[in-house]
Each structure stands twice: as C-alpha cells, then as structure tokens.
Amino acid sequence: MMRWKKISDAVVRRLPLYLRVLEEAHQSGETKLMSSHELGERAGVSPALVRKDLAWFGEFGKQGVGYEVGYLREELRKILNLDREIRIGLIGVGSLGHALVRYNQQRYAEDSHFNLHIVALFDNDPSKVHRQLDGMLIHPIDALAEVTKQERLQMAIVTVPAAAAQQVADRCVEAGIRAILNFAPAKLVVPAGVYLANADVSLEMQRLAYYLGE
Amino acid sequence: MMRWKKISDAVVRRLPLYLRVLEEAHQSGETKLMSSHELGERAGVSPALVRKDLAWFGEFGKQGVGYEVGYLREELRKILNLDREIRIGLIGVGSLGHALVRYNQQRYAEDSHFNLHIVALFDNDPSKVHRQLDGMLIHPIDALAEVTKQERLQMAIVTVPAAAAQQVADRCVEAGIRAILNFAPAKLVVPAGVYLANADVSLEMQRLAYYLGE
C-alpha cells in the first residue's frame, strides 16, 4: 500500500486502542456516531490527540457530528492492515508458546474479524518436532525459510529461551519475515525494514516493582 | 523508602534494561567496569541518556573510569525494589496464566537473585478452585483480600477474560495490591497510587501489523 509521510511510533501505538473502542461499540451496536471526546475518553487519550492522530491518515469525521463508528472502524482496520488475514509463525513451543497458540486459536475462531492467525509452529526439541499440536505440525527451525514461503508467513512470534533468540531472529529475517514479536528476555538486533516489538514479561514486572517503593 | 523528586516513566522503563545488561556482565564475569557508552550500546540507549537516567538517583560512576558493574547492579536492584522478594498473586489460571506461573517458577528456581515470585493463585472456575497447580492451591477470587494479607502480596497478574478484568482489578485495589500487570485486552481504570502495566498481546500484534503495509 502506498503510504503517507513518516508516522511516528507514538501515533501507531494508539491506533489499536482506538480500534478496540470502535470494535466494542460496533459489536454492541450501542451507537452509530462517536466524538473525539468519547473515543478519547474510552481509549485513555485526549480528544485533541485523537483528532490529530486520525488526521495523519485522512479526514474521517464530520464537523459538528463526530465519527461514524462503522466507517472509522473499517478505515482503521485498513490502516493497520487488519482487513485481511495476517499469517503468523510461532517459534518455540514451550508452555508460553503453547498458551499463545491456544489463545490465538480461540480468539480467531470466536471473532471472524480477528485476522491475526498463527498458522505454523517451529521448535528444535526432538521430542516436539514433527508432532502435532492443536492441529498444527511442529516444524524444525531449519524449515523456517521453506515454510515461510509455503505458508506465506508475514510475522513471527519468538518464544524460545533468551540464549537462542537472536539466532532465531536472524533466521526469521533471512526467511523474509518483516515483523517479529519477541517474548524472550533478550535485546534483539534486526536490520532496518524489519519491525520488532518486545513483550518481555519480566521487564514489565521489574518496571512495576519500582513503584512499590513509593 | 524515601524517594527523590518525581521520576518520569520514560526513565523508569529503561532501568530494567540497564539492569539486564549489568546482570549479564556480572554473571559472566566478563568485566568489572563499564562505561556509559558500552552500557548504552548493549541496552539500546544513547550514552548521554544512560548518564542522565542514572544521575536522577545518585552518582554511581567515576570520571575517567566508568561504572563498577557489581556496584551499579546492586544499586539498580535497590532502586527497583528487587533486592528483596516481591510476592505476586496471579488471577485467572487459564493456559496463559498457567504458562506464566511455570515460567516464573523456573526463573525463580534457576536464578537466586530473581526476586519476583508468584506465590498465590486465584480463579473462579469451580473445576479449578481448591485444586493444586504446580504445588500451589487455587483460591476463589473472593479470597483475594484475605490471601493478600496472609501471603503479603504486593503485585497481581491479571489473566482473566476481558469481561471480568475490571472487576478483578477493583478487587485487587480493595485488597491493597499496589501494582497490577494486566494481560486482558481491556482498558483498566485504577485509582492514583495503584500502578498498572499492560501486556496485551493482541495490541502489540496489531501495532506490528501496521508496518507490514510499508
């Protein structure tokens, strides 16, 4: 998709918050219109910032009226590339990996508009490789490039131990994966053009611990 | 602990990154000294910012020399309240909750300095309540206040479905919990003085999806 100028990450982080509010309002059918005040209130963002964020992508509202819930929802889904299935590989089928797969399968099954889909599993543990898990075959990590192509994977979730994480990330990049969600407690380095999100649980817990001292 | 002026959250977020680098260097014994350049390099932060962040809390380095790894590590552990055990309750023993418990138990057992410890479980599912899981009894959520007191819980991890999350958070606050790590895809509201961290996996995936369009 042709893209606008450079949008800051601070803006991109808020878009899913807006989308969540709109999805809720849309599904419950509570309202057809929403002002930047209400949307902001429910997303935890100031009304001015809501308007400014949306204005980066176009004009979605009507003066004096607000935003049409269904329409803005659709537009946000397009902006976030969530209007079509995104196929995801998960590498490292330990207990956390397994839990994420189950969570994703449930969400994907329940909500026909939830287009994030884990469709391939990888692990190097001989007791797991070539076995089935929740209806999916577990591939060896060596098969990453091949399976990425076959299954048209675009995103990877990394749930391997910290010591293996960088190596796995390198393999993902090699295979053409463009976005990596990393759960390992390790700082990963990826080249420009590959996007990385960190979901290191212990880092978050450590941060919270700071505030216990106040 | 008596605390310095108001430290911004942006600063607090980086402290665990620094600590991780120092723990690695300390455990591998590779070096006794580290400059703000190397610490920054390994944590993904500019050297100037490393120095400025640390300066909020005291003078930990020596001009012309750098920071003593073992000493700075200890000081950071004190600042983050990680120099003593932090006792955590987990509410919602589904597959994600269970995975987090196992992950935490392993980490806690392996690393004697990892002081974040899940010591109590809660769930309302009758098929789970009063059963054992990984050596811990699962309490009903009604017992939150009582068990929080008994077990001296300071932090809660919320892994219940979105629809129940706010209610559970309210109970946590009532029980005197001061920090909540929320995995449910819901915006929680908590009073001032209670600290909230969000670890909503689907939000992160949605954010990453944005960049697939570039």
Added chain:
DNA sequence: TAGATTGTTAATCGATTAACAATC
C-alpha cells in the same frame, strides 16, 4: 439558524542530545 465538533495551526511541555567543566 444555533450548537457542536472537526481538522489544523500555534503554543507549550517534556524528553533527548550535544557540549563541556570537573576529575579520576
């Protein structure tokens, strides 16, 4: 029309970087 709310510009606020004196 009168009231409300958007989209957008200008003002403010806060965070990061650059620079350097102090000093190990």
Added chain:
DNA sequence: TAGATTGTTAATCGATTAACAATC
C-alpha cells in the same frame, strides 16, 4: 601528567495541548 569518562547544563528535537476557523 595525558587521556578518558562522568555529571550536568544548555540546545534541540518531538510530542501533546490549546485554541479556533471551518462547517456540518
């Protein structure tokens, strides 16, 4: 001492908020 690096202040950069004309 000479070289290096800290702690800190000033400069810059970027993000948020306030304000308001446009307009539904």
